[in-house]
Amino acid sequence: MQLISGGVCAAKGFKAGGIHCGIRKNRTKKDLALLVSDVPASAAALYTTNLVKGAPLTVTKEHIADGIAQAVICNSGNANTCNADGIEIAEKMSDLTAEVLGIKASDVVVASTGVIGQPLYIDPIAAALPALAKNLNYEGSPDAAEAIMTTDTIDKQVAVEFTLGGKVCRLGGIAKGSGMIHPNMATMLVFLTTDAAIDSKLLHKALHSDISDTFNMLSIDGDTSTNDMVCILANGMAGNEKITEENEDFAVFMKALNTVTVQLCKLVAGDGEGATKLLECLVSGAKEKQIAKTVAKSVICSSLLKAAMFGADANWGRVLCAIGYSGAQVDVNKIDVAFRSAKGTIEVCKDGAGIDFSEEIAKEILLEKEIEILVNLNDGDKEACAWGCDLTYDYVKINGDYRT
Amino acid sequence: MQLISGGVCAAKGFKAGGIHCGIRKNRTKKDLALLVSDVPASAAALYTTNLVKGAPLTVTKEHIADGIAQAVICNSGNANTCNADGIEIAEKMSDLTAEVLGIKASDVVVASTGVIGQPLYIDPIAAALPALAKNLNYEGSPDAAEAIMTTDTIDKQVAVEFTLGGKVCRLGGIAKGSGMIHPNMATMLVFLTTDAAIDSKLLHKALHSDISDTFNMLSIDGDTSTNDMVCILANGMAGNEKITEENEDFAVFMKALNTVTVQLCKLVAGDGEGATKLLECLVSGAKEKQIAKTVAKSVICSSLLKAAMFGADANWGRVLCAIGYSGAQVDVNKIDVAFRSAKGTIEVCKDGAGIDFSEEIAKEILLEKEIEILVNLNDGDKEACAWGCDLTYDYVKINGDYRT
Numbered sequence: 098m099q100l101i102s103g104g105v106c107a108a109k110g111f112k113a114g115g116i117h118c119g120i121r122k123n124r125t126k127k128d129l130a131l132l133v134s135d136v137p138a139s140a141a142a143l144y145t146t147n148l149v150k151g152a153p154l155t156v157t158k159e160h161i162a163d164g165i166a167q168a169v170i171c172n173s174g175n176a177n178t179c180n181a182d183g184i185e186i187a188e189k190m191s192d193l194t195a196e197v198l199g200i201k202a203s204d205v206v207v208a209s210t211g212v213i214g215q216p217l218y219i220d221p222i223a224a225a226l227p228a229l230a231k232n233l234n235y236e237g238s239p240d241a242a243e244a245i246m247t248t249d250t251i252d253k254q255v256a257v258e259f260t261l262g263g264k265v266c267r268l269g270g271i272a273k274g275s276g277m278i279h280p281n282m283a284t285m286l287v288f289l290t291t292d293a294a295i296d297s298k299l300l301h302k303a304l305h306s307d308i309s310d311t312f313n314m315l316s317i318d319g320d321t322s323t324n325d326m327v328c329i330l331a332n333g334m335a336g337n338e339k340i341t342e343e344n345e346d347f348a349v350f351m352k353a354l355n356t357v358t359v360q361l362c363k364l365v366a367g368d369g370e371g372a373t374k375l376l377e378c379l380v381s382g383a384k385e386k387q388i389a390k391t392v393a394k395s396v397i398c399s400s401l402l403k404a405a406m407f408g409a410d411a412n413w414g415r416v417l418c419a420i421g422y423s424g425a426q427v428d429v430n431k432i433d434v435a436f437r438s439a440k441g442t443i444e445v446c447k448d449g450a451g452i453d454f455s456e457e458i459a460k461e462i463l464l465e466k467e468i469e470i471l472v473n474l475n476d477g478d479k480e481a482c483a484w485g486c487d488l489t490y491d492y493v494k495i496n497g498d499y500r501t
Numbered sequence: 502m503q504l505i506s507g508g509v510c511a512a513k514g515f516k517a518g519g520i521h522c523g524i525r526k527n528r529t530k531k532d533l534a535l536l537v538s539d540v541p542a543s544a545a546a547l548y549t550t551n552l553v554k555g556a557p558l559t560v561t562k563e564h565i566a567d568g569i570a571q572a573v574i575c576n577s578g579n580a581n582t583c584n585a586d587g588i589e590i591a592e593k594m595s596d597l598t599a600e601v602l603g604i605k606a607s608d609v610v611v612a613s614t615g616v617i618g619q620p621l622y623i624d625p626i627a628a629a630l631p632a633l634a635k636n637l638n639y640e641g642s643p644d645a646a647e648a649i650m651t652t653d654t655i656d657k658q659v660a661v662e663f664t665l666g667g668k669v670c671r672l673g674g675i676a677k678g679s680g681m682i683h684p685n686m687a688t689m690l691v692f693l694t695t696d697a698a699i700d701s702k703l704l705h706k707a708l709h710s711d712i713s714d715t716f717n718m719l720s721i722d723g724d725t726s727t728n729d730m731v732c733i734l735a736n737g738m739a740g741n742e743k744i745t746e747e748n749e750d751f752a753v754f755m756k757a758l759n760t761v762t763v764q765l766c767k768l769v770a771g772d773g774e775g776a777t778k779l780l781e782c783l784v785s786g787a788k789e790k791q792i793a794k795t796v797a798k799s800v801i802c803s804s805l806l807k808a809a810m811f812g813a814d815a816n817w818g819r820v821l822c823a824i825g826y827s828g829a830q831v832d833v834n835k836i837d838v839a840f841r842s843a844k845g846t847i848e849v850c851k852d853g854a855g856i857d858f859s860e861e862i863a864k865e866i867l868l869e870k871e872i873e874i875l876v877n878l879n880d881g882d883k884e885a886c887a888w889g890c891d892l893t894y895d896y897v898k899i900n901g902d903y904r905t
Binding site: 145146147148149176178179180212213215216276277279318319320321322323399400401407410412413414415418419420422449450451488489493496497498 | 549550551552553554580582583584585616617618619620680681683722723724725726727802803804805808809811812814816817818819821822823824825826830831833850853854855892893894896897898899900901902
C-alpha cells in the first residue's frame, strides 16, 4: 500500500478537468468540475442524512440505482438546494454532460456545493461544458479538485497503489471542505475512483463500512450539510479478477480505501474553515467500539475545547466535560488524558483528576499544527479516532458574511 | 404577575451577600456568595446530566434529599470538579457555612463554578465566611449575583410579585452564564427563592416541568457543563395557604416561576460569552410540541447560523439546514422562515424555498441586538422557543486562553 500522486486520476482510465463557468463572480476561481471514466464503472454513493437535501442528490440517487456510472459533474458556488426548480436544473446538468461526452444521462453523477437557496442557472454551465469536456485529461485531478472548492484554502487529493492478484491497482480521490462539516452517513463532496474491478454491491458495502470510521468521525462545526455526498467509481481497468465476494482481495481493497479516506479526512479537518490546527482525538481502552467513537466525536466537537486548542491552552477539563456529556457510559474516574504533537507528549489527567504538569511544555506541544488528544478510558481494548480543527477568529469572519 | 426588583432577595425572609475571598486573583471581583432564608424552606434542585459532575452537586443532592434547605453557599473561579479531594472540600464549605449561620449542615446547598480540575482550597473560604455572614442583608441580591459570575459581563437578577389566595407572594432569582451553556435537565447556576408556601414534592414537580421549556431550551455553545444546577427555596413566609396539590394556586405559582425563568434564560443567552446579540428561535405550526422544541434548539445551536447572525447576514439556508439535521420529522417543503427585530419583520423563505427579499431591509433588521428567528412548520398548532446568541470573535478570544 503506497501513497502515489494523481489524486482522482491516479487510477487507470479516469480523466478530469475544471473550469470557471461563471457561477462564481471571481473569474480566477474554477467552479465546474468534470470527471469521466473511459468505460462505464461500478458505482456506489452515500448521501447526507439531512432532511433538507440538495436537488443533485435526488438525481444522482436515481442514476446510481443500477450500480453503474461513468461521469461526475459538479459545480461549486451554489448548492442548488431549496430551489423550486432544483431537480430540473440538476437533470439538465446531467443531460448536457451526457450529451457532450456521448454517454447515457443515467450514468452521470451530479453534485453541487455552495450557498443554499439561491437559484442556479443552467446557462453558464451549458456554455462551459464543451470546453470543459475538450480539455479533460488524465492529469486533470488538480483542476477538478480546485473546481469543487468553496471556502477551502487547499485542494485535497490523495491516491494509493496496491496489488490484487498480482495486478497493480490504484485508488484515489478528491474532497472538499471546509464548513458545514459534520457528516452523517456521508460527508461533503468526496469523489473516489479506482481501476480495481469490483462488484457494485461490494463496492457499496466497502464504502458504507469505511465511512463509519472515517468521514462520519469528522467534524468542523457540528453542522451536517444538505449536500454531503461521497461517491466511488470502479472501472475495472486494472485487469484484476473482479471482486465478487468478501475474500482477501476485498480486505486489501478495504485497506486501500481506508488509507485514502483517512488522509482525506485529515486534509478536510486541517483545512476546516478558519482552522490553524488539525485535531485528532484518539480514544483507547474502551469497552465497546461505539463508546470510543462517541467519546472521540464529542471531544472533537466541543467548541470550548476547539477554542482552547486555538489558544494552545492545555485545558483538559474541557476534554473531561465533553466526555461526560457525550452520552457514552464511561467511568469518569478511570480516564487518562494526554496531549501529543511533533514536540512530544504531555500527560495532564490521570484517573479523572488533574496531575501536575509543566504549562510551559504543554504550551510548546500545543503550539504545533497537528495535535493529538489522547484519551484512555482504561476499560477495555477498543479504539476510535475522530478528526476536527480548532475554532478561530477566522471561522467567525468567514461565516459572518458568507453570501457576499 | 408583575416584575419587581430585589432579585433573589425579593421574597420575604431571604438575605444574601457576596465577597472577594481570594479564589480569584482579581481582588475587585467577588467570588463567594451566600444566600440564607430566615427559616428552613422547602427545597428542590435539578442537576447537570454530564457524567463528570462537580463535587458540590454530590453534596447538595444528599443535603436536599429531605426536601428542606436554608442556605446556599457558592464560589466562582473554581468548579471543584475532577479534584481528588472535591467532596471533602464541598463538605467543609457546607460545614463552615452551617457553623457561621447556626443552622444544620444538611440544610446547606453547595455550588461551585469556574475552571475544572484545579484544586480548590478551603482556607480563603473559611477566612471570609464570618465577614460574609455578618454582612448578609435583605437587599443583598446584587452582591450575590455578582459573586457567582464567571465570564458574565452583567449580573442576572429577576423577580415577580403574584397573589395566592389573597396573599402577596414573590418569586425571584439570580443566574450565571456564560459559557459551557447547553443545559440538559438543569442549567448553569440558578438560585431561585420564593416566600410562597409550597410542598417540596410539588416544588420539585414545578421546577422539573418548567425547566424543560426554559433552561433546557437555552444554548450558548453546545457544551453541557459539569456543574449545572438550578435550585429553588420556598420559605412560606408570605403566609399563603400551603400548596399541596395541583390546584389553581399551583398554576399561578407555575406561571410566576416561568416568568422568572424565561427572563433569566434571555439574560443568560444575551450575555453568552462574546455575544453581541440575543437570538430567539420561535417555532410554530408543529404537529407535536417535541418537534417544535427539537427544531428550535437545533437552529439556535448552529455555529453557522450563529456566525451569520453576528454578521447580520440573512442566510436563511442555514436555518433550513439546521432544521433538516435536527432529527425532527418535518416536511421541509412546508417550512416558512422570517427574521424579526425591533426594526420589523422580513420573510425570507416560503414552502422551503427562497423568496425575493430586500437584503438592505434584512440587514437593518439583523443589526439589532435582539433577533427572533421565526419558523413556521405549517403542520399543526404546537409551538416552542429556544434562546441563544451569536458566535463572535470574542467567544474565541475568551475561550482561547480561559485559564490564565
